[in-house]
Amino acid sequence: MVHTALNINEHSLLRYVDFNGPDAEQKVARLAQPDGARGGMGEFWLTAFLLLANYTSMNATLIDHCRALMSKYKDTEFALQDEQRRAPLVTAPVGRFIKDLRNVIVHQSAPPLEFEVRVQDGHLTRSAKLNSAAMLTNERFTAGAKEYLSGKESIVITEAVTEYAALREDYYGWLFDQFEDVHEAELTELDQLRQEYLRVSGLDGGGLEPVHFARMTNRAGNDVGAVVVTDVRVLDDEDPDHRDDGSRAGESP
Incomplete structure (x- = not known):
């Protein structure tokens, strides 16, 4: 950045x-x-x-x-x-x-x-x-x-x-x-998860369980951080509670 x-x-x-x-x-x-x-x-x-x-x-x-x-x-x-x-x-x-x-x-x-x-x-x-x-x-x-x-x-x-x-x-x-x-292995795993996300969301419009990426380590085995997705939800366009602004009925936009 x-x-x-x-x-x-x-x-x-x-x-x-x-x-x-x-x-x-x-x-x-x-x-x-x-x-x-x-x-x-x-x-x-x-x-x-x-x-x-x-x-x-x-x-x-x-x-x-x-x-x-x-x-x-x-x-x-x-x-x-x-x-x-x-x-x-x-x-x-x-x-x-x-x-x-x-x-x-x-x-x-x-x-x-x-x-x-x-x-x-x-x-x-x-x-x-x-x-x-x-x-x-x-x-x-x-x-x-x-x-x-x-x-x-x-x-x-x-x-x-x-x-x-x-x-x-x-x-x-x-x-x-x-x-x-x-970090070739970690990047490959991340790409596979992204592809799985696209596949699942494109097929049924349902939700995904929370995904936790493995912690990243360098070649010396030192921990260098992690990426975690804690809540992923894909809303179906036909969901009666789904509104155009991304919120749900009863919620503020």
Whole structure:
């Protein structure tokens, strides 16, 4: 769920700060509005800050959640492989930068946002950026993050986010595949139960007895949770007590 929420937030951030797409002129027109109206640079800075704060925090949250989840697979081959595959997320310069940017936003101040308009060889570009010089003098940015900042006049937000997304999705694509492999038996059992549910409900419209899924364990035999369906009932359309809103006669919708 956190991974999906992050992807939604990331998409919103990229879309908002991209001024070179088909809706670029409309976005620029909004920036030209006086502050206090619907638009203006004030609204842009505020919205960009909120989206960037959410984005950096969600990345940190996702890493923490995965670390907690993987602690349940301690001392397994899966866990050892995970450490190796997850390392670039926190050791790559862009990963250190995203992490430290989150710490600056949460604990210190708003980031040094800039909006640049450049004409080069007759080509107009507009970019939402972060000022590198200001961040290089900030002691909250670690050596790894400053390695990413070094030699850059500014950081184009879309480029940094896209670069880090490639690292992150490479890891999580691998991780999700591993879960399917590790829990193949449980997933097969779950699918069989789902198919049985569809078969029974489709044949007679009657009810199902409560279904309890077996607890899930990893290869080391450690308990990692369970899924339990405690009450499943399929109502027949001809049931006189059945109402269109899903409730029964005598009950509030």
